[in-house]
Amino acid sequence: xxxxxxxxxIVVTFLLVLMFTLNVVFIxxxxxxxxxxxxxxxxxxxxxxxxxxxxxxEKEGGRRHVGGERSLRRFLSLRVESSQERAAVYSxxxxxxxxxxxxxxxxxxxxxxxxxxxxxAARVFDTYIPGAADxxxxxxxxxxxxxxMCFAILDEGTFSLNDDARSALGAVxxxxxxxxxxxxxxxxxxxxxGEGGVVGEDVGKSPNPTTWGxxxxxxxxxxxxxxxxxxxx
Numbered sequence: 001x002x003x004x005x006x007x008x009x010i011v012v013t014f015l016l017v018l019m020f021t022l023n024v025v026f027i028x029x030x031x032x033x034x035x036x037x038x039x040x041x042x043x044x045x046x047x048x049x050x051x052x053x054x055x056x057x058e059k060e061g062g063r064r065h066v067g068g069e070r071s072l073r074r075f076l077s078l079r080v081e082s083s084q085e086r087a088a089v090y091s092x093x094x095x096x097x098x099x100x101x102x103x104x105x106x107x108x109x110x111x112x113x114x115x116x117x118x119x120x121a122a123r124v125f126d127t128y129i130p131g132a133a134d135x136x137x138x139x140x141x142x143x144x145x146x147x148x149m150c151f152a153i154l155d156e157g158t159f160s161l162n163d164d165a166r167s168a169l170g171a172v173x174x175x176x177x178x179x180x181x182x183x184x185x186x187x188x189x190x191x192x193x194g195e196g197g198v199v200g201e202d203v204g205k206s207p208n209p210t211t212w213g214x215x216x217x218x219x220x221x222x223x224x225x226x227x228x229x230x231x232x233x
Contacts, residue, residue, distance in 0.1 A: 074224040076117040080150050080187040082204070083215035087154035089119075097122050097150075105155040107136055112148035114191065114225045120147070127157045133165035140168045145193030148222055152187045153180075155212075173198030182206055187218040 079090040087108040088098040096119050097110040106126035113120050121143075125136040143149065149172060158180045169177035173190040175198070180186055185204035191197060200220035204213030 076112070076148070076222040076224055078148075078150065078189060078220050078222060080152050080189060080218045080220075081216065082152040082154070082185040082187040082218075084155055084183075084185070084212040087152040089150045089152070091117055099124065099154060102155060106132060106153070106157040107161070108152045108154055109136075109139065110150040111143060112150065114146045114148055117148070117222075117224060124154075125157075127161045127165065128155075128159045130160045133160055133162045136165050137168045140172060143192055146225065147192050148199075149190050149192050150188070152216075153185055156183050157186075158182060158184060174201060176201055176203050182209060183212045185213040185216045187216045189218065189220045189222065191222065 077092050078096075081088040081090075086098070086100045087104075089096040089110045089112075096112070096117075097108070099108060104124045104126075106124055106128055109123050109125070110119060111121040112118065123139055125132040125139070127133050127136060140149075151169070151174075159182065161177075161180065166177045166180070169188070172192050174188050176186065176188075180203065183206035186202070188201045189199040191199060199222050200218050202216045202218045204216045206213040
């Protein structure tokens, strides 16, 4: 083979090897830097792309970074329902707590873990009859700080809701408890004693003594903490 042709073959082979190497490096770089986020039901994506994304890695371009590392933010997407027929708490599309029994009339309270969103306790207080309001106050005071507290009225829950109970609800963040009246529907989500405070609250006012208020469907987003899971007090 003449020397000129052999030289040309060597140059072409070198260029082909170089292009192949650069393509491999590019593909590897894409696979490392563009991993998809894993989904977890009931968690909300801070990017606003739905309600089924768990850990969210904050990206460059306006989001803060701690110590040079990408930080993680986790949120819990909740819906609390209060109506004549039902009291319920949903995490994403999952039912966390639900009751539709007329025997469980009154104030429903669900306690969620602030790190995982898991249900830790649930109680019903028939605040239509005397005595239940005092038990409600005792229960509220027994809950550890930073717990996520969800409240909802089923059917009727205000007839015997005394001033002490209304004050206890106000102490954890309610702005509407003082004005709740006969057959009002009401829902509240708070982080007890935490920086989050009241997360959301809504009421369906009864227009007259013979009619229930409109059903309430309160939707909120609660930031989760990184605390270790603790047993509910």
